[in-house]
Amino acid sequence: MAILAIKKYPSPELTTRSADVAVIDDEVRELVRDMIETMYAAPGVGLAANQVGVTRRIAVIDLSVGEDPDALHILINPEIVESTGEQCDDEGCLSFPGVTELVTRPSRVVTRALDLEGKIYTLDGEELMARAICHEVDHLNGVLFVDRLTGLKKDRVRKEVRRNLKSGAWAEVYP
Ligand code: NI
Secondary structure, eight states: OOOOOOOOTTOGGGGSOOBOOOOOOHHHHHHHHHHHHHHHHTTOSEEEGGGGTOOBSEEEEETTTTSOGGGEEEEEEEEEEEEEOOEEEEEEOTTSTTOEEEEEEOSEEEEEEEOTTSOEEEEEEEHHHHHHHHHHHHHHTTOOGGGGOOHHHHHHHHHHHHHHHHHTGGGGSOO
16 A cells, blocks of 8 residues: 555546446556545545546545445546535645635535446445535546536635745645
8 A cells, every 4th residue: 555646736637537437347446545545644534546646537435434344435527426415625636735615515415426346336426425425526537626626616725725836835745
């Protein structure tokens, strides 16, 4: 197992649409293991493969950050099949260290994905889980949480990102 380097904005992988996983082989299994370790080390509650430079449709989510083994979800080729309601809360991203902003998301989403054995399963998420699923599926489509912002919030984040890039502050975070 290895902790992988997390790509920070504006790495090109982050705005690239990831390709479907055709076969779940040893390479994919190793990548997933490394992604889980990287997410826990950061620490974070979710990580998409393109955040570690691999543009394939794989994401991991664990709202417990390793505390509860049942809270770990591996999503391969995930697809949101149902989306209802609305919630607005703070959201951040490991590719934007320290930056958070209020983002509107559905309050509940149902996702269909493959697990590590290649079996189709359904994940029904509400509140923070719905937010995490939307955030990670967005990543796989090359969409970032800042792309979901409008108006003053977008301007505020843009300024904060520019400040961080200029000062080199992000280079010091999980190198
Ligand atoms: Ni993110």
